[in-house]
Amino acid sequence: MIFFGQLLANGLMLGAIYALAAVAYTLVYGVVRLINFAFGELFMFGAFLTITLMLPSARLFGFDVPMPALSVFLAAPIAIVCVVLMGVAIERIAYRPLRTAPRLAPLITAIAVSVLLQSLAQTIWGPEELGLPESAVGADTPIVLFGGVYVSLVELIVVAVAVVTMIGLTLLVYQTRFGRAMRATASDTDASYIVGIPVNRVIALTFAIGSGLAALAGILYCLAYGFAHPTMGFLPGLKALIAAVLGGIGSIPGAALGGVLLALVETFGAGYLPSGSAYKDAIGFAILVLLLFFRPQGILGRPELNETSDGSLMGGRQGGKVTAFVDRLAAIADRVLPSPTHRNALLLVAAVAVMFLPISDYWLRVVIVALIYGMLASGLNIVVGFAGLLDLGYVAFWSVGAYFSSILFVLVLKNSYGIDPATAWWLFYVNLVAGGLLAGLFGAFVGYPTLRLRGDYLAIMTLGFGEMIRIVTTNWVGLTRGPMGIRGIPNPSLFGFSLDRPRSLGLLAIALCALILVIASRLVRSYVGRAWVAIRDNETAAEAMAIDTRRYKLLAYSTGGLIGGMTGVFFAHFQQYISPFNFTLFDNILLLMLIVLGGLGTFVGPFVGAFIWVTFLQVAQEWPIVQAFPESRYAMLGLILIGLMLYRPQGIAARARPSLVMA
Template sequence: MAYFEQLVLNGLLMGAIYALAAVAYTLVYGVVKMVNFAFGELFMLGGFLTATLMLDKVTLFGTDIAMPGLGFGTAAALAMAMVAALGGLIDQVAYKPLRSAPRLAPLITSIAVSVVLQSLAQAAWGPGSMLFPAMPFEHVPAIPLGPDLLIEGTEWVVMLAALLAMLGVHLFVHRTPMGSAMRAAAIDPMAASLVGIPVNRVIGAAFMIGSALAALAGLLYAQTFQFTSATMGFLPGLKALTAAVLGGIGSVPGAALGGLLLGLIESLAAGYLPEGAVYQDVVSFVLLILLLLFRPQGLLGKKEMNSAAPGSLTSGRGLQPGRVMAAVLGGFDRLFTTPALQKPQARLLLLGAAIALGFVVRSDYWLGIFVMVLIYGLLATGLNVVVGFAGLLDLGFVAFWAIGAYFTSILFIDVIQQGWGLDTSAWWWLLYPNLLVGGLVAGLAAMLIGYPTLRVRGDYLAIMTLGFGEIIRIVATNWVSFTNGPMGLRGIPSPQWFGWVLDTPRSQYFFALALAVLLILFVSRLARSYVGRAWVALREDEHAAEAMGISGTRYKLMAYACSGFVGGVVGVFFAHFMRFISPANFTLFENILILLLVVLGGLGTLAGPFLGAAVWLLFLQLSMHIPLVTQFPELRFALLGILLIVLVLYRPDGLAGKARSRLTMG
């Protein structure tokens, strides 16, 4: 019995932290209806700032700096205040201008803010972990709960602190004038403003309070596990979102209940299920998906999140740009509205220039960069089918990329080489049917995964697809006998063509270019067909499209299948190009990055994904010539995140946004 009780105690400890983090999540969502993906970074900063203020000296940006060496309580309070101020600043700069923008704009901006904060933290404190200075509650007496069960001082203090914080938030929301204003703004911002409630100020206060709670959850987590790192907020952030949805996002008591339940379920799964310790995260995401299928509003929540506004992913105007930015954006507009570029001769000329580039460029390094531009451009094209054309926000696309890559790798390495003991070079021709079969397998998987998501919309859809993507990654990480786990699969043969090994950057560039031409022709024909028009109609107004006889279920599944097919084909080539794959290639961050490329280039366009990939990869290379970036390479991603925030603020349609109207109306 003591074993069960210990599991329950462990679950309550983690559940208290999850609950506190979920309350922070749901407080912001309840007021502004926004899933804040930067939450994990605010969580992380709470731990880092507390640990830093407790030290006598710390190394920041490579320089030793004297610190005050404060006690835990003072340092924690200051860290919460600093993160709260940062949350308010982020809201004013990045989120406030997007109050009336389509839902995708603030979501993408929050992702960009997450990238900026994580990159700055890596540059400041380093990419590794930092030990927490001391156990601040090591002298707090333990509480015996039985002959074989003891709750340590650190554990009960953490649970008590989380409980008091959640109780304080509940009382604040229901017993104070500001809390009443928050509830009024959450119900109807327009009506609240008409009766004199300063809605923007209320939303800013919600962001500050939510940020402070995120910092508190982060510092409690850091002192519990005795470490901090720039990436430590990623998984707790996902768990907080899961807990908030489980309890009912928008409901403070629901978020607290969801966090406690999630902690208990994970702890019991780890203790009793076979290999439960490695698959407890899968249990969490399976629970999330089942809940979204059968009760999307959660245990105590409401259904309003399961909706999507017409044109919510592509429509909307940005802020008025300044003279310099207007000139730059105007140049892109003129480029994509030039009638000459729409003629077939122009496309042939562009293809000829791409072919000539492969002969002219002598640097193998730059040819490798161009191959990656084509790979990420194709991945963004696959995601663009679902997000840009069909209007379905998918955060699990990397699963299809992974399926294609693992399909061909397992066939060549596990079956042909290790199972049959044959030389893989003699079976070089299998790569070419693998491109088709891998794409079809991934497309079938996309339909199977996509079908359950048809019952959900809006933010729920994004969260559910995120759960599917994470399940695939976790299974690939832990199914060692099949995927070789984190060590990955090595020695995947390079592409060949009748004895000619395509193992040079130049030959691989031409292979990738040929693959890109075929897949672009495939996607463009679909996009300009009746199927593509049906996708666009569903994207712009699903109810009106279905009233006109367009089957939402049929065409959404076709979008998922097409997207998965492209991802699977690219995955097959990617595996043979890299000659090594592992679950680290297919993380949520990669999915977010691909989504950012689609938004950067232009949702619902054919040129946008490649333009976004080119801007991203070339920017990462050229920015290394900036002196500060040379010293701290992580700042490249911070600069890229800032660039994306500016673009979403001033050009939410993307750089190639002007190409969309002809595609949808031509």
């Protein structure tokens, strides 16, 4: 009973933090229908700024800087005000111009802002943890409740602050004039404009409140666990998003309820289930998937929120010097290479020519990495760019192919049966097909529960699936070797000749690219591709035209999985080592950014985006600012993507998008 009570106390403390962050998510989503992924970073900035202000000196940008050494009761309000100003600035600069843009533009912008802020934090404070000063909130002597349940003063403060804050927020939303304006804006923005509500001001204040709540949750988390870290907002941010969906995104009481329920389920699961502590994060994602499958609107949510505007990121802003310049270059390319087939062929010929240039093995491997990311982005492009399905768990397909071939070659043939992989060289080519088919089957399995979902809810469920696969591969040590990864994966061979040189590996990668482009182009230019485009542009109209949307959605997931699995097999043998850290949510976000950068719904766009990004990473290494602050490269990527969404959301190679209509 004492153990149960201790778990209950721990769960309530964690639930208070989740609830605050979930309310921050749901407040903004309820008004502007935006999943602000940057809330995890605002959470982190709140903790960092508080600790920094409490220290006598801090190391910022690599220099020791004197600090005021304030008490937590002064440092926390100052940090919250700073984060509120950050949130308002982000809304004004990055989100407001995209308020009426196609639905992917704000999502990509939110992800780009998240990458920018996380990279900025690592540039300012470095990648190390920043510890909370001792006795930050007074005595550390635990308080004993009910004869054996221990709680600290910090835990009591966390719960009390969270409860008071949420009561005050509820009164603000439901009992004040501003709250009525906020609810009216959430209900109908256009009607709110007509009756004289200052919508822009209401939305800015909503972002300010949400940012302040995120900062407060980060400060409480920091007080409870005693540290701040640049990536500390990632997992709590995801958990807050799960909590908001669990309770009903858009509902403040629902978000608070979801936060508490999620924390309690995780805490008791970790305490009572076998290996519960290892899989406690997966428990939250499993609950998310089950809830979205049976009740997409959540416990207290509204069913109409599981809807989305028609169309993907196919249009966007036009005009401006940047757009005009890129369009001029694209028009020249159209005259020289009017056929998309010619463009694809030119891309492959150029890649083959690079393999025979007198360049170093290092740069040849860089080209291969770009080709791998281009292939992966092409698979994701099938799902997102052509079928219009927001997928944040695509890396799961990549990992299925990579682990399938690695386990078979290393753990089964070599370790279990003592067979030299060189004698079974042909198995690599069998695995390309088998690994792709297995990932394609997994794609259909993952896609089935998402068929009832649209828009942001679809993205949230796929995110949950992707994170569950990562957690399983991290903890299933007997099969995947867990965080240690699988080493000694052999290079591909051909008739007994090892393809271990960069040029031979590069030519094999180009052949795989050609195969993937053929698969993609054949499908997209068939009736299947036209059905995908119809679903992407208007799913309701597609259903009215007797298109079996469920069937074609599953086919899109399977095709994307097939390409991801095949690429995963090649990736494993190229790297000769894989681990769960190769297949994270950030990698999925990066792939999504690459296809947006190059051009959604194009064949050449994923490769354009991949080559630009990989080349930028290498060239930027020579810049003094990057040498001093390596993470600044990712901050630059965030800035580039924000600018792209504002001025050319259709991507660099948008004019290469095939024109497809139903016959």
